[in-house]
Amino acid sequence: MAAVSVNGQDVTLNADPRTTLLDTLREQPGLTGTKKGCDHGQCGACTVLLDGRRVNACLVLAVQCEGCEVTTIEGLGQGEQLHPLQQAFIRHDGFQCGYCTPGQVCSAYAMLEEVANGEPSDVTGDGEVRLCPAEVRERMSGNLCRCGAYANIVDAILDSAGELGQRGEAGQ
Amino acid sequence: MRPFDYQRIGAVEEIGAQASDRASFLAGGTNLVDLMKHEIETPEQLLDISRLDLARIEDGEDGSLQVGTLVTNTALASDARVRQRWPLLSAALLAGATAQLRNRATTGGNLLQRTRCYYFYDTARPCNKRNPGEGCGAFSGHNRIHAILGASEQCIATHPSDMAVAMVALDAGVRLRAPDGSERELPVEELHRLPGDEPQRDTVLAPGELITWVHLPAPPPGRQVYRKVRDRSSYAFALVSVGVILALKDGTVSSVRIAFGGVAHKPWRARKAEAALQGRPATEEAFLKAANAELADAKGYGGNDFKIPLARRTLVAVLRDAAGKTGEARA
Structure with missing residues (x-):
């Protein structure tokens, strides 16, 4: 127990x-x-x-x-009141079948806190952490999406963090 | 998963005779729980040490660092002291696994993780490491990820850790506690063993012995570089990895430490390569000679033949990088 x-x-x-x-x-x-x-x-x-x-x-x-x-x-959300990350996943079509999505969202939520804490990743190098597409891709590598919605997932996470520039930037 | 008795350990002093060869210590569980699901590990007793007061990193004497065995891979890689003075260790940790796993995996557990050899994991296939005397599926089977140095006819598995490669290059040591309370210290380089005719034994630990601390001596002079070559750019084990700490004086190698990952049953300290470089001019030719010296005894088994030139080229590239001579020393 x-x-x-x-x-x-x-x-x-x-x-x-x-x-x-x-x-x-x-x-x-x-x-x-x-x-x-x-x-x-x-x-x-x-x-x-x-x-x-x-x-x-x-x-x-x-x-x-x-x-x-x-x-x-x-x-993370409150009933029908979705968490901003969930809203961003919908806005950017960050899924197809949706099976990996709860894990993606929980992972992204914690990942943004890790970045805020200044925790480095394999692509960070010596300096400060700056959220960018390469950081999101590396830090989210433990969440697979068999539908291959990765480009939109990266956009959704960057958008939710206020780091999405021109549309499509994150996918490049 | 086979049934087991679960016991939470509150203090190391509580560990006694129950820590036998039929018991396993449980910390982060990222490897052990998985192996128990496969019924490759079938401990009768799980001793949960995850609440012990060993998740601390402390400054030691003479600029050293003491890392508690329960410090997570994330905490160790993120520690400001480690990032500044032992960047090789931080880089190696961050090259391994995923954030979810690093958040849970511990320092001691990372050292004691088991091989990812396909035949070790596939209980329908023979494996001398899993069932001594049964035979080895990898020897004449699929052996793309297998050892090129120090293997035996019994076992050609590799040790999967990145962290341990950095620790071996950095001359780290482990403090061990036996069930009778006695303690001993060991270089990480001597913790893991070559397979020989006992491939079931990954390390020299006695039954019930617990890693309590890892000792990181003050870093040697020079640039620290870790490079990992793998089949995809994140979340994959190394085909070959190289850790180097290189110091030059007037273009000559004044101090060098080299370790390989992904090539042997243990993290491989490349002492022949170090000896070949010490006191020599830091040239492309010297780097290649050093790599060849270390790899003279390397042996492929078909699928992993490519690892020999890959290890050679990766070491030369990392030495070039550490020497700050990218593109310059091509003579």
Whole structure:
């Protein structure tokens, strides 16, 4: 039994210790927004925030999360009131089938915080972090989209961050 | 996943006889949980060390840094001291995995991650590392990603870590704690072993031994450069990676450290190449000689033959870059 705060609500996850955070979230509070893609940490569809940091929920045992705060896609927006990132994904057509989208949005949300914190990426180099298409592509490489909506996803994220210049700039 | 007993460890002193060869330590879980899903790892007991007070980075003596085993890959790569004085380590960390994985993966866990050999992961195929004596599927099978240095007839798997390559070049060490409370220290270079006839053993750790700290000595002089060659530009393991720390004096190599990733069962410190360069003029010819010295014993198995010239060219390119002579030293 693990007491966890999920989207601000206290939940007791009653799990076999083998159960992952991903399966527990989907089956106990019934938060099916978090998707199971590869189940091996390779696709990012299960990305959630654990104590504010993005992780692959498929590789976290629920029993490890006692006392932690979990935020899922259901906790980013407020009901019909979508989060600005979700609105940007719609505006830029940042999906086709939509299966990877909750993970993309959670990942992007945390990624923008990482940039704000000044955390470097593989393309940052020695200096300060500056959000640009190359940074977004590198930092989002843990979220696969089999429909190939990548160019629009990059646009949506940059737009949401106020960093989108002329239309189409991000895709180049 | 096989059933196991779960125990959360509150302090290292609680680790005793339960830390046997039938138990595994669990930290970030990014590799272990995956291997347990595949039933490649089947511990009877999981000792969850993720709440131990070892997620700290502390200044050590003589300009060194002490990195707690639970410091995440993100935290270590982002640390201002590491970025400024050990940029090789930061670069290697950021070249590996994804942000989601680096947020969870720990320093000790990264060192102890297991090979990504396809045959090790495919439980329907033989693998001497998974089941000693069963045979090796890679030896005469698909071996594009496999070892060219230090392999044995039993195993040609590679160690997948980028971070460990930088640590070996930087002469980092690990502090180990045994279940009886005794401690010892070891260079990271001696932590991992070559496969020999015991490919099931990745490291020299005894059952129940825990990495508690990584010691980073003050960085040697010179420019630090990490380059990773892979099949796509992000989120892929290295075909070949090279870490170099190079200092010149009047055009001559005054200090050099070189390590390869993706070429062997362990992060490969290229001491033959270092010896060939020390005190020599920093020329293209000297760089090539050094690479050839290290790779003289390299052996391909068909699919990975390309790694030998790739390793040679990558090392020469990185040395050229570190020497600040891009395009100049082509004589």
